[in-house]
Amino acid sequence: MNAAATNFERVAIIGLGLIGGSIGLAVRDHLPGVTTTGYDADPAVRKRAQERGLADTIYESASEAVHRADLVILCVPVGAMGEVAREIAPALAKGVLISDVGSSKQTVADALRAALPGREVIPAHPVAGTENSGPDAGFAQLFQQRWCIVTPPEGADPVQVSRLVSFWEALGAMVDTMDPQHHDLVLAVTSHIPHLIAYTIVGTASDLEDVTRSEVIKYSAGGFRDFTRIAASDPTMWRDVFLNNRDAVLVMLKRLLDDIGGMQKAIEESDGTALFDRFTRTRAIRRSIVALGQDDARPDFGRKDHDNG
């Protein structure tokens, strides 16, 4: 895949954390003819981005970074999208395509549409990440074998949609398109609720009086440690996700709470059959996730800590 395949010549990345930085590194690896420019509001991040080469040129303002770009990707927390869009609006080139990487799509689409009237805006969401954040967290392979969901607004130019799809495919992603409402519902299930529950359970365990924090840490290999990984994710990003995908998250949380209530009742009533049935049905979905290349097939995610003893 080369620059011609995506038809973009100059890609501006605004926000140089895990996702923005990974885009810059992936473009360098996979689209060597494409020039990247970058900006981050934090001077320390800009400095580190320069050192790591997250973009070809790092600018001191978002407006300078987007100047002459034909693709601008906003990689900031979803709550900051509108403000950044308003800031860059006057500096945008004619014919530029604006996209983003936010984890919720409906409110972001609304915010970008309001801030950038008359501009071509096609939001997107690469479903990829790690628990790390900041300019040191990104890596060029982050999007390999991961899905990127593009949510074109009604009336979007199909040529521009296709250019954006090709761009993400060039970075190694598989691309789906869907409407933003459905995206927000799907991601509430596959990402937002898991994060909310992980954050909560880790918080609950930290706050107990009858079980010490030291005990929680020592015996975390019983299952708890799995939850601490996503509960170590970026707090600003996740605050904004819950503020911006409130309705879908609350709908899905309600269903989960109903199901937890069912489990609670089965335990209270010592209903072993109900528990066994539930526990049996959940194995198949993991097998499918592994079979479709969305998780590591090795036991324990391939953790190597057993070798350190």
Added chain:
Amino acid sequence: MNAAATNFERVAIIGLGLIGGSIGLAVRDHLPGVTTTGYDADPAVRKRAQERGLADTIYESASEAVHRADLVILCVPVGAMGEVAREIAPALAKGVLISDVGSSKQTVADALRAALPGREVIPAHPVAGTENSGPDAGFAQLFQQRWCIVTPPEGADPVQVSRLVSFWEALGAMVDTMDPQHHDLVLAVTSHIPHLIAYTIVGTASDLEDVTRSEVIKYSAGGFRDFTRIAASDPTMWRDVFLNNRDAVLVMLKRLLDDIGGMQKAIEESDGTALFDRFTRTRAIRRSIVALGQDDARPDFGRKDHDNG
């Protein structure tokens, strides 16, 4: 560490799944002077255990396997402990120490005490495992750097406690002792509730009508896939855990539900400060878990799927 260090000569392992099999393999690696015997109720498991050499000799009955053993370790689901103990009782040698590996300790201690009057019973729980089960799942390094909790009953012989501690240390574990009630509360937090929630959330996601199972699988890298690992654990084992540690699980579940309610309220009220505060506090505990060698420090647990693209 050698046989002399543990003072056991012949260890009988009843139940040759993930934990029993790993004990057999670990004894072979770490305690070459110790003889192991094994039994499993399932003939197919016995056959596979023979092929893999999970114990030096696999017997056709539990009574034959425990005959002449000076340490018997019951590695069956906690709901089956009492029955197995009654079965082996007449065949036990004089002076034998009986232990187990169950994930709940109070009901197991009661069941073993009732089934084996006058015998030295010292329950234990190695806090280690993977999502796999059965005779192919075990490996000799499973207990390396993991904690094993020994729960001696009141009046236990300190010499026997010390022998059991040495045995687990020889297999690579670090050992703590605590009373069974406290064990059950601690493990409700660090293991049982995480499993219950993971099973539930995977079930909820599988049952939705407005989000397809295919979508759940495709976009699982957003966080959901982490929960599917422990939700793929052995259903019989986990049914028994919830039936046998009911009270502690219900107490801890109540606290978790209160905290989820707090999160729900913060989202309903768009209280970004409350969310941010909560999300910030949970990072520290993961850092401690990694620092104390209880999880892999690499991002994403060191999953290698990014390399497969």
